[in-house]
Amino acid sequence: MEENNLIEKLQMNFPGKFVRKDLTKKIKEGANVPIYVLEYLLGMYCTSTDEEDIESGVKSVKTILAENYVRPDEAEKIKSKIREKGSYTVIDRITVKLNVKEDRYEAEFSNLALRGVQIDSGYPLKYERLLGGGIWCIVQMEYFYDEGDKKKSPFIIKKLTPVQMPKIDIEEFKKARSNFTDDEWIDLILRSTGMEPSNFNEREKWLHLARLIPLVENNYNLCELGPRGTGKSHIYKEISPNSILVSGGQTTVANLFYNMGTRQVGLVGLWDCVAFDEVAGIKFKDQDGVQIMKDYMASGSFARGKEEKNATASMVFVGNINQSVDVMLKTSSLFEPFPDAMGQDTAFLDRMHSYIPGWEIPKYRPEFFTDDYGFITDYYSEIMRELRKVSYGDAYDKYFKLGRQLNQRDVIGVKKTISGLVKIIYPNGVFEKENIEKILRFALEMRRRVKEQLKRIGGMEFYDINFSYIDNESFIEEYVPVPEQGGGTLIPEGIGKPGHLYTVARGKSDMIGTFKLETQVTAGSGKFERTGLGSNSEAKESVDLAFKYLKANSKSISGSISTTNYDYLVNIQDMTGIGMTSTLTLATLIAICSAALNKPVISSAAVLGDLSIGGTIIKVEELANTLQVCKDAGAKKVLLPMSSAVDIGTVPSDLIGGFNLIFYNTAEDAVYKALGVE
Structure with missing residues (x-):
């Protein structure tokens, strides 16, 4: 009953502007054209709800596609038809370039594999996107071989019609919206993009809607990373003729922004949305590429030569994550798939207006695609384009x-x-x-x-x-x-095993991260081994110094610790992948004492600070940043050298309030307090 009511509302408010989406699916399987091309044709022949009319319309569309859509493997057959018949209509993706030597515009056909076909200058002037990336068109072709000019292509473009809706009435669209409930409208929009809303919960519906924002909002920068098979690039490739999906990763400033040689604006000036598929592979041939992109993402303008150009295209970055979100949050960041030139550039990432959590969208199954009624995608694409004019x-x-x-x-x-x-x-x-x-x-x-x-x-x-x-x-x-x-934390709650300890320090990459020490004690002759340090000589020296200090000062810590009757093995783990730290002497000393005394470190604790070769306590550099990493790692207690107390004023009060701070003065004092010994 509700479904019939919705169809009646569509007929009343949007006559001729909706289509049954299962028709698109049926025809799509046999023709490798974008959905908006199919629905442009379906909109011409199949907007009725009468089954006979629909069946007749589908036959017409199939016939048109069978006879006029150019399949790459049938290109020669179509060329022959144009020659033999003298006139023939084709459906293909057309790109136009200016031939400066001949001073004329020439078209290139994607599937027909034709180049250098002269085209009237009126078309690229009227449809600028022909000049950047190309658009799908219905083209009436003719054939004339000129004996006097054998270099000239015999193929002639008689008439070119881009696959796009005629002028739409945005006010009529806005007025009709009031006749639908919120739920009806959201479901209608999702079905218009080909999805079946009844298979998604409310949260998933909203995440799908968020993918459309770059198509309705000027200069909107969106990121979505998630598992494979969740339709991240589907919207930007199939649904709108106003967006372009840049695949393969490598691009140039000339292609994306402005070609100084031809004085032509790149993709951002020709399309409403430029989406990058697989962010991990994004690479500029130009050294200043990322910087120009940053400027554009911040202001909607870019400088090339002496000129500053403006554009309104939104930027979308989609890509795959290959591990769970919990692991990424523990070991790196949710921007990890980006190349280093972007993923470690905070100025670039700060320009992202939104990050869609792609891991919350389920992997697509056949039933996720709708068979119900929705707007013709080409119609809704033009509506979205009109909506870019308001805010x-x-x-x-x-x-x-x-x-x-x-x-x-x-x-x-x-x-x-x-x-x-x-x-x-x-x-x-x-x-x-x-x-x-x-x-x-x-x-x-x-x-x-x-x-x-x-x-x-x-x-x-x-x-x-x-x-x-x-x-x-x-x-x-x-x-x-x-x-x-x-999500899960690196430093778990509760008491750990004796000899297990966490410390937060600066790693080899100059980033601050979390390190875990695990110590084993066995009967022996006083041997000391350390693993997990790789070839980091500074880290090895730092750990060795701890055992030397213990041998010289064990009696002042506890008479129960023997460095001659037992062997010690310490393993250090870099838990955040930032490169091994060399700030390990004090942490190693506490870990060995904990194992030797069979007494665990106090719960949820992080040890900060270090010990010099002369036995002096070294204060913590960048205390605020270090404590922030402690909080992110899950620490509830922090052991801190008394010499760092002077820097407490640099730490935000709510961050300080998140810890039980335990100050120590000497290495021995640090051992006692870490083990909870009064």
């Missing part, structure tokens, strides 16, 4: 204001996400307070995910990650978490 970034102002921990970039990212979702769900701008609150919470979460990872990579510069919003009426402040924030 709803201030939609929340009437009811809420943002918390103090959001900086200017955070505010911009949140506003853009809000604007995009309002355009998708409430294109008429009509919504209630609870509607916009839901969108606001979602937008804050998507941006906070970016900020959380920046904090991991960049430290205290990105400390303010407790995003919140305040109700204008009640003045109640609500904080918005990210779901994966409560």
Whole structure:
């Protein structure tokens, strides 16, 4: 009954602008063309709900595709038809280039494998995207072989029609939105993209909607990383003729932004959305490529030569993660799949307005694709293009204001996400307070995910990650978490085994990370071995120094410790993959004493500080950043040298409040307090 009601609403409000999606699936299997091309044809022949009309329309579309769509393996056959018949219509992807030597525009056919076909200059001027990446077209071809000019292609473009809807009425679309409930509308939009909403929960529906934001919002920077087979690139390749998917990774500044030789704007000036498939492979041939991309992502403009150019294309970065999110959060960051030039550049990552958690979207199964009615994708693509002209970034102002921990970039990212979702769900701008609150919470979460990872990579510069919003009426402040924030920690709760200890220090890569020490004691003759250090000579010296100090000072720690009747083995693990640290002397000393005395270290503790060759305690450098890593690792107690007390003022109060700080003065004092000995 509900389904019939929805079909009636579609017939009443959007006559001729919707199609049954199972028809697309049936025809798609036999023709390797984007969905928007198929539905352009289906929109011409199959917008009825009458079964006979649909069947007749499908036959017409199949006939057109069979006779006119150019399959690469049948290219020669089609060329022959054009020659023998003198005139023939083809469906192919057309790219146009300017031949400066001949001073004329020439078309290249993707599947027909034709180059140098002269085309009237009116077409590339009217449809600029022919010049960048190419677009699917229905082309009426003719054939004339000129004996006097044998170099000239005998193929002639008589008429070219891009696969795109004629002029649409955006006001009519907005007005019709009020006749649908929120749930009906969201389901209709998802079905328009080919997905079946009844197989997704509410959260998964919203994550799918978020993928559409770059198509409705100008200069929107989106990242989505997740497992394979979750449809990350589907939207940008199949659904909209206004977006282009850059595959293969390697690109150039000329291709993406501006070609100084031809004085032509690149992809960002020709498309609404430029999506990069497989972020791990992104590589610029130009050294300044990433820097220009950063400038563009921040301002929507880029400088080439003496000129500054503006563009509105959104940037989308999609890629695969090959391990669980918990492991990534323990050992690196959620931006790990990016190449180093981007994944370690906090200025680049800070320009991301949103990070969709792709791991929350289930792997696609056949039943996830709808057989129900939805908008013709080409129609909805043009609607999305029109919606780029308006902004709803201030939609929340009437009811809420943002918390103090959001900086200017955070505010911009949140506003853009809000604007995009309002355009998708409430294109008429009509919504209630609870509607916009839901969108606001979602937008804050998507941006906070970016900020959380920046904090991991960049430290205290990105400390303010407790995003919140305040109700204008009640003045109640609500904080918005990210779901994966409560994932597993490196330092577990509870008492560990004797000889097991965690320390936080700077590794070989100059990043601060967590290291675990495990110690074994066996009867022997006082041998000492260490493993896990690889070829790091400084780390080896640091660990050896601990055993030498113990041999010289064991009696002052405990008469029960023998360095002659037992053998000791210490294994050190780099738990965050940042390269082994050389700040290990004090931690190793405590670990050996813990094993020798068969007494475990106090629960959930991290040991900070170190011991010099002369027995002096070395204070902690960058205390705030180090304590932040301790917190992220799950430490509840922190052993800290008294000499670091002077730096407590540099640490935010709420970070300090998250620990039980235990100060020590000497190496012996550190051993006692780490083992809980008064």
